[in-house]
Amino acid sequence: MDALVPPFLPVLLAAVVLPFLGRRAGHALGVLATAAVVPYVWLVAEGAHLPVSLFGFDAVLFNVDPFSTLMGVIFGFIGAVGVLYSYASDADNLQTAFALGYVGTSLGAVFGGDWLSLVFFWELMAVTSTLLVWHYGGRAVRAGFRYAVLHGIGGTLFLGAIVWHFAETGTFLFGSVPGGPESVGLAGSVAPVLAGLGVGVNVGFIGLHAWLPDTYPRPHIAASVFLCVFTTKTGVYGMYRVFPADGNVAVAYMGGAMAVFGAVMALFQNDMRRLLSYHIQSQVGYMVAGVGIGSALAQAGAFAHVFNHILYKGLLFMTAGVVIYRTGEESLKKVGGLAREMPITAGAFTVAALSIAGFPGFNGFVSKGIVISASHYDFGYGPFSVAGYTSLEILLLVGGVGTFMSFIKFGYYAFFHGSYDGTVKDANRGQAVGMVAVAALCVLYGLAPDALFAVLPFDVTSEAVVSHVYHTYTVDHILEGVVLAVAGLVGFALVKRPLSGVKYVPDVDDVYNPLTFRATRVLVVGVTELYAAVDRLVVRAATDSVAVVRAPGAPRPRRRRGPRLAARGHQRQHLPRRRDARNRRRRDGHPLSGPDESGSVSFYCRRKYFRHG
Known part of the structure; x- marks a missing residue:
């Protein structure tokens, strides 16, 4: 078993090397690395596994069963076709490297023999796919950010379910691998619910699906070929691992509703x-x-x-x-x-x-x-x-x-x-x-x-x-x-x-995108105000301490408080510099009109947050 090489390893190595090669050689390497996955996983015997220690826990980095074999065969084939299509569609080496990283982490997820390996590659899959989207720039950047946020939330829920399962069973191993628990799936009643929601982001449950039509039309055409394959199908594989034995009625009806809604x-x-x-x-x-x-x-x-x-x-x-x-x-x-x-x-x-x-x-x-x-x-x-x-x-x-x-x-x-x-x-x-x-x-x-x-x-x-x-x-x-x-x-x-x-x-994103923006804005302002309040308390305590040391028993002067004082402090610090700069420009004969500050962040913050006492 120790001689086994996980099939994702050559693909990830190709992703690392590809940016340093010529375009033709790099894409040829990508085609070979992904195509080689197909015969390799088909020929490896069912039940083969590679036990390792991951973060100090028992893990199985490579586990072969009929489900992972099927996923490996089709992932390898479509990965090779995708790299060829990328080369023919003028994709650069870095984009294809991100795509190979995406393929490799997806293979890691479906061949992992334990929950820890699965969620580890699951999160890496979200990172590499986000980089693949972002690489195109333009309108893909914001869509990629929303994609990353949603998959970060889903991955966190999935990780929480796995931690809950570990607390119940004391192991991360799947029940189907040697040394695993007798039960299959996630233990308890809370972990499957958390995992169902977390994996539901990846498979596009109604209400959690908006990242699909938001993200996939944005990047390079070759990137879309990779994106349409790996995230959702790895999600289906993850859903099977969560509900492997008797299924789940709610999941079944959600699937039927998705078929109609989409x-x-x-x-x-x-x-x-x-x-x-x-x-x-x-x-x-x-x-x-x-x-x-x-x-x-x-x-x-x-x-x-x-x-x-x-x-x-x-x-x-x-x-x-x-x-x-x-x-x-x-x-x-x-x-x-x-x-x-x-x-x-x-x-x-x-x-x-x-x-x-x-x-x-x-x-x-x-x-x-x-x-x-x-x-x-x-x-x-x-x-x-x-x-x-x-x-x-x-x-x-x-x-x-x-x-x-x-x-x-x-x-x-x-x-x-x-x-x-x-x-x-x-x-x-x-x-x-x-x-x-x-x-x-x-x-x-x-x-x-x-x-x-x-x-x-x-x-x-x-x-x-x-x-x-x-x-x-x-x-x-x-x-x-x-x-x-x-x-x-x-x-x-x-x-x-x-x-x-x-x-x-x-x-649904027409509802939760504005809500998320406003909630984030309120959170940022709230944290800023909290920081300012703590800062004022610290400054006041320090000032009072100095005053007591210098003149014990003397009356303390009243202080101005609040954002207005901060604004005046800002003015006292920056206005003399601006005045000196204007005087120098006048002396040197340069026009006095400088850039309009009304659209700057500092002007907006002063106007919005510092106009009241």
Whole structure:
């Protein structure tokens, strides 16, 4: 076991070395480091683990089980494609280095065999992804700050849950590794709630999701390809670790609600990457629902959807990125008819759109079908049912209709409607190679689902493993996929005109961003005033002490108090300097008009906080 090398280590080393190499050599190294993860984790025997001491506690830095193997295979593959796409899309070495750091820390999180390793890499993943966003500059900086704050809060909640678990059990090890506790998941009743909220930030629970459409449309197009993959899918893996055995009803219904909410919000978007970001939330809802149902069939479906979603969502962001790269436009309203000019990109988009919508013959049809079947056979009817469909099943089907509508809209306005003014080139060679490779897998896993079943943690075709054997291409499943497609087509035709008049739809960040700003402002002012009060007390005590020593028994003079005294002290300190400077300028013949101070921070603070006594 000691000879094991954690797969994240070569990727992180490549991230460190890459900025010092030439652009071609650096990106070639990145492709090799990430691609090598795929055969390595596939060949390492299940049960292999690497025990270490982390911060003085027993930890397992590398643990191989069916779930981590699946995550490692798909993370390595899409990481290699992402680096190739970055090179073809003119990303610089430092950006790709941040991306490799992001990939490496994500691999560390999914291969950790204990809670301490998981949360350690979880936090590093938030740091590296924030750097990846910030690197682009401009409007990405503020979005990256909001992203960092939310993930900092989520990570703190997750860490609190893990500390609570340690207090209950005395160990950080997972129950599935040698030396771990008998129970799986987090112990007690408080820790799972804290962890559910903390991980809920990463997976985009409704109300905690606004960072997705806020952040992912902002950075470089190649950065968005990485971002759309790792944070939310590592979050699904973390959700499984928190609720591994019997699932959780509230989590399952949250997943169903996410599937509907994300699809509806996506319908109102015209920014291409913002639309795709809302659909991350929607599709992750299917995975969360599978984890919440908790059966072997549902968990297999959840991780099948993780695998497939990484493929088609990465492909969707690549196709949108090529459109932005070639046209310079982010909005669907400013492009159109691009299928004639960009046939490779349009073809790749069509494959990805049919995959995410779950049309028969594409990989999304397989994994969505497993989760929906589990919601029917393994979850029960819940608070309501319609014509034999369970309440959760209805939510997932409605989300499927919304997905068809959203991507009919995307394809209609971007590729198949109208015409684009001017000449535009199709994807370059590097971009095309990456897109075609991913599109081929979307079709392969759709037409040959047994290839997908081979990487799943549970055999969905075995009666000994699952309560209901899943068969992909039955008449009922095919009919269901076709009906959803027809419903989506009819639905888009009905709402197309009303949607065209919608300019903006508010989301929860329109509420909590201003509230957070004002709360932070009040906190800063409060701390400042508290500091000033303490400062006044200290100065007064010191002054009184000096006065007593110099003249014992003498009456003490009254002092001016409060912010006005501070303002006058500021004036006494700075006004003579300004007066001397003006006199020198007058003497030297320079104009007296200096920079306008009315917009400065010091002027604002004096005006706002020092105008009362």
